[in-house]
Amino acid sequence: YAYVANGSRGLRLIDVSEPADPKEVSSLDTPGTAYDVSISGSYAYLADGKGGLRVIDVSDSRFPREVGSYPKETNLSRVESASGVHVLGSYAYLADGEGGLRSINVSNPASPVKVGSYNTPGTAYRVFVSFPYAHVADERGGLRVINVEDPSLLWEIGFYATPGRALGVAASGTVAYVASGDFGMEVVDLFNPSVP
16 A cells, blocks of 8 residues: 555555556545655554644554544644654654654554654754654755654754755665755765764
8 A cells, every 4th residue: 555645635545556557445534734644553644734643543444544643632733734754663753844853652542642852943844764863854954863862852963954945855874865945856974963
């Protein structure tokens, strides 16, 4: 399956077992605007804009169902605009716009709990975690490298000023690949993460 964050239409599950003939299996509308999704086990974690983080049980692909959210519906003002998410182990790392990076304990998917945060200087748009670092595409703030070894105590170890707005990021080994707006892709050496 491919799991697609589809804006105002929420989460879509696509059967791609026949790549030349993909078929939608199901979908689930969400209260916000779905920007990004990360899969861990039988759960999809959706960065849902003003809807925050939505936790969706996809164990039965025909009937996805929401089982938890952060923040709870009663206080959505605690989230800026969740636009990126990466789950690693028991933690979801949420790129939350002007709210920066948040670490959320999802060991109980029905009750996600924020344990830490770091307010980046730009607008946190996407995040990719390669332990012990979270790499944050921070729009005009460039690429931020955040130490997440202790999810309750996040701190910046280094940054790289991209020439364009940092809108996406992925990392492999000691290299980060950053979508840098009109400037295309930047390949950033992270061998020394304090000086990318």
